[in-house]
Amino acid sequence: xxxxxxxxxxxxxxxxxLCTKTKLFCGCALEFAxxxxxxxxxxxxxxxxxxxxxxxLAYEYSVLAALALNCQIAEFTKWDRxxxxxxxxxxxxxxxxxxxxxSYDGFIEIPLETGQSKRIRxxxxxxxxxxxxxxxxxxxxxxxxxNRTGTPLLEIVTEPDMNTAAEVKALAAELQRIVxxxxxxxxxxxxxxMRFEPNINLAITKDGKAYRTPITEVKxxxxxxxxxxxxxxxxxxxxDEFLEHGTTLEMGxxxxxxxxxxxxxxxxxxxxxxxxxxxxxPEPDLLPVKMNETWLADIRSRMCELPLQKQQRFVQTYxxxxxxAGVLTADRATxxxxxxxxxxxxxxxxxxxxxxxxxxxxxxxxxxxxxDLGVSCEAVANLxxxxxxxxxxxSASTTIFEHMVTTGKAPAGLAEELNLVQKxxxxxxxxIVKKILSDNAQAVEEAKSGSxxxxxxxxxxxxxxxxxxxxxxxxxVVSQILGDLLRS
Amino acid sequence: MSEKIDEVQVRKVAKxxxxxxxxxxxxxxxxxxxxxxxxxxxxxxLDTEGVEPMAHCLPISxxxxxxxxxxSLGADAILANAPQRDGDFFKVPxxxxxxxxx
Numbered sequence: 001x002x003x004x005x006x007x008x009x010x011x012x013x014x015x016x017x018l019c020t021k022t023k024l025f026c027g028c029a030l031e032f033a034x035x036x037x038x039x040x041x042x043x044x045x046x047x048x049x050x051x052x053x054x055x056x057l058a059y060e061y062s063v064l065a066a067l068a069l070n071c072q073i074a075e076f077t078k079w080d081r082x083x084x085x086x087x088x089x090x091x092x093x094x095x096x097x098x099x100x101x102x103s104y105d106g107f108i109e110i111p112l113e114t115g116q117s118k119r120i121r122x123x124x125x126x127x128x129x130x131x132x133x134x135x136x137x138x139x140x141x142x143x144x145x146x147n148r149t150g151t152p153l154l155e156i157v158t159e160p161d162m163n164t165a166a167e168v169k170a171l172a173a174e175l176q177r178i179v180x181x182x183x184x185x186x187x188x189x190x191x192x193x194m195r196f197e198p199n200i201n202l203a204i205t206k207d208g209k210a211y212r213t214p215i216t217e218v219k220x221x222x223x224x225x226x227x228x229x230x231x232x233x234x235x236x237x238x239x240d241e242f243l244e245h246g247t248t249l250e251m252g253x254x255x256x257x258x259x260x261x262x263x264x265x266x267x268x269x270x271x272x273x274x275x276x277x278x279x280x281x282p283e284p285d286l287l288p289v290k291m292n293e294t295w296l297a298d299i300r301s302r303m304c305e306l307p308l309q310k311q312q313r314f315v316q317t318y319x320x321x322x323x324x325a326g327v328l329t330a331d332r333a334t335x336x337x338x339x340x341x342x343x344x345x346x347x348x349x350x351x352x353x354x355x356x357x358x359x360x361x362x363x364x365x366x367x368x369x370x371x372d373l374g375v376s377c378e379a380v381a382n383l384x385x386x387x388x389x390x391x392x393x394x395s396a397s398t399t400i401f402e403h404m405v406t407t408g409k410a411p412a413g414l415a416e417e418l419n420l421v422q423k424x425x426x427x428x429x430x431x432i433v434k435k436i437l438s439d440n441a442q443a444v445e446e447a448k449s450g451s452x453x454x455x456x457x458x459x460x461x462x463x464x465x466x467x468x469x470x471x472x473x474x475x476x477v478v479s480q481i482l483g484d485l486l487r488s
Numbered sequence: 489m490s491e492k493i494d495e496v497q498v499r500k501v502a503k504x505x506x507x508x509x510x511x512x513x514x515x516x517x518x519x520x521x522x523x524x525x526x527x528x529x530x531x532x533x534l535d536t537e538g539v540e541p542m543a544h545c546l547p548i549s550x551x552x553x554x555x556x557x558x559x560s561l562g563a564d565a566i567l568a569n570a571p572q573r574d575g576d577f578f579k580v581p582x583x584x585x586x587x588x589x590x
Contacts, residue, residue, distance in 0.1 A: 020555045027558030036576040037563040045566060056552035078543045085506050087580045100543065134583055143577035146566070277504055287551040288543050 006204040008235050010168050011160035013217075014175060015153045016185050017130070017193040018061045023150035024129045025052030025095070025286075032191050036145040044150035046091030051285055058152035059289060061184035062102055062127045063299050065154055068182050068306060069122050071106030073296060078288040079128075080280045087144045088132035096155075098280040101126035102289070108158075108178070109308050110170040115322045117308065120171055121159040128153050154184070160199065165231035172196055172227050177307040181332045189223055196227050200234045201249065204242060212249040213238040218266055220258040230259045233266055310335050318348035327356050333371045334360070337380075346381030350388050354380055358401045373405050383411040389424075390474045396420035422474040426481065429465075429473055433481045436464045447486050458482065492525035493518060 022029060026043035043050045063073055078100050081093035106122035130151035135143040156175070162168050176194060179185040187193050201215040216238070218230045234257075241247050257266035305313075307329050314325035314335075329335040334355070341351045355370065359380070363370045383404070387397045392415050403414045415421045423429055437444050446457035465478050498518045502509045509517070560566075563576040572579040 022555050022557050027553070027556060028560045029557045035563065037566045037578070038576070039560045040563075040566045041558075041560050053551060053553045055555050057555035059552065076543070076549075083504065086583060087578065134580075135577070136582065140582050141572075141574065141579050142581070142583050143574050144580055145577055279504065282543060284545070287546060288549045289552070290549045 002207055004204070004206050006202045006239065008163050008165075008231075009160045009201055009203055010162040010231060011199045012156075012158045012162070012168065012171060013197040013199070014156040014158075014172075015130075015195040015197075016065070016156065016175070016179055016187065018058050018152040018154060018184055019186050020055055020057045020061065020152055022055060024055050024058050024127070024152040025150055028147075028150065030151055031147070034147055036143075037147060039147040040149070044146060046089070052095065054286060054289065055152060058127060059102070060299050061152075062125065062154050063291070063296070064182050064302055065156075065179055065184045066103035066106065066125045067300060067303060068178050069103075069106040069108050069125060069156065071103035071122060071125055073103050073291055074100060075291050076100065076288060077102040077291070079283040079286045081283050082278045082280050084131070084278075086131065086134065087142070088134045088146070089129075089149060090146070094129060094131065095283055095286065096128035096280075097126035100288075108171065108174060110167065110174045111308060111311070111326070112170065113166065118161075118167065120161040120167075123157045123159055125154055125156045128155055165228045165235070168196075168198055168231050169224055169228040172224050174308065177330065181304055181307050182302070192222070196221050198227065198231055198234075199254075200231055200238070202235065202238050202242070204239075211242065213242050214247060214249050215254045216266070217254060217256045218259055219256060219269070222261070226259050226261055229264060230266055233264070237266065304332065307332070307335070314338075314348075318342065318352070320348065320352055324352050324356055327360070328352065331369065333369060337371050337377050340377035341380045341384070344378045344381035346384035347388055350384035351380060354384055354387075354397065354401060358398050362402065362405055374408055375401075375404050379404055379411055386411060386415065390422055390476055391415065391424070392420050392422055393475075396422075419472070421472065423469055423472050424474040424477050426477060429469075429477055430481050430485075432468055432473070433461075433465055433478065433485060436461060436468060437485060440464065444486070458486070491522070492529070493521050 020030065023039075023044055026041050028039045028041050028044055031039060043052055066073060077097065079095050080098035082096045082098070083092070084094045085092060101124040103126070104124040106125070107119050108122060109117040109119055111117050130148050130153045132144060132146040132149035135145065137143060158171070162171060172194070176187045176189075179187050179194075185193055197217055197219055198221075199215050199217050202213045204211045204213065216234055218234060221227045221230055256269045258269050259265075260267050311322070311325045311329040314320045314328060315322055318325075320328070328338045338351060338355055341355075342348050346354075359370050359373065359375070363373055366373070383392075383397060383400060386392050386400075387394060392400060396415070396418075399418060399420060400411050400414045403409065403418065404411060407414070409417075440461060443457045443460050446453045447461060448454070461482055462475065462478055465473055465482070466475065495514055495518050498514055498521060499509075502514070502517075567573045567576070567578065570578050
């Protein structure tokens, strides 16, 4: 019998598209799905003699993201040319950063399902340009659209600190949350704003001997699900290959595999043997950037409370469940809306319920964000208080919330208008309860008997009161009165 | 004088740069590159002890532009010099080994 154990080792290379208005080195507009080659100028076309000039905002966005990822910011950074021979980048090189990236040595805390978090180290973040698009549609030829050429990309490289597919997915989701919070990227996976390339291999112990499987880099992952599935697939594939052929790291180079979403598998990509011979050299057309304390302080001042901190604060301060806190902090505007509603006097738990169970559902149905429903945080706080005071019950609060969205009216007025206010006035309710008791002598007897039937009889009496008041009595107050009268 | 570069290296560099060179050209360029490298080698005679490596030949930095949109040229002007076009796309020989998408 063989004794087999293995550990999964995954590092990520991530490209995040920055949401500047213009490209990295020229003023061409960045626009998704614009007419082909309509956002191109001599600079991004790579014509001889043109001079690129760095987009200040792209650099500042990169620094802001790097700060959010706890990176050191370089005082001096420069750009380099990376040889590249595909027609979607007609200069024949990609302007990137090689030995002096703008930031390095950071980390990201990723939330795990246990409620704990895990720290994944970040080697570096640097700013580079994207290539255009090659489209393979017309037979023996390819079509090239250069609109995307020169789009600013932040490349983030992690240490191989992830050990499960779930951790890889968690990092992807957390990074998306972070770059959206700090406002440097729309981070829309479907638009290719975030591209994840996991590097995966296994450290295997078999019969007391240690082995490592060859590293594969997986490309073409366009959803979080694909990221997770591809890692799961590679783990099994590498394990199988090791067991069948004994293939180990020493036997070959790193290979690149593409994710085939239809077949849910990775496929070996054809690659020229010298493909990784990038021959970097310093970009003479771009000037270096020197960071100073004033500038860095200015960028730092644009930092906000980060999502995981917010989530943990919601759990600790407001005693929300980790799940609810996660739902509320999924996007910054929702989290801030919640915070404001609580500050406006709503109880955290009630506001949380109103938002997660009604508000977010409605927003989702309408295809808008919560803050675009047209409901103010004060109105939500007021509604939360009405429910907590017993003015309206939980099901009425749903109706009222819906009407707040459609009419823009205040919750108190709507409750009156829709006849949803609960009767909580003791003296008024006591009169009704007394009448019900005198009309139902048998049930009263059973309720007082202390027998098995007592509870059922009391429930019956409560039901009678609710019926009498057309459901508008506050059941908690009625129960109280009923209990008092039956004991007397 | 030791050889700075040989024909094998020149062929490799040519291949990496997607240049199809004849044997005569390979010989010619090997000689030229050899001369260039010898010349550059002279710099090794300089004492650079304690001199900070230079990242750029100009003593200026932070030349940045604001994120303001300027006019693009339009597809027709962009495609005017293209050997072949397919609608508003550049038309190029089919890319087999597609590891593009920097």
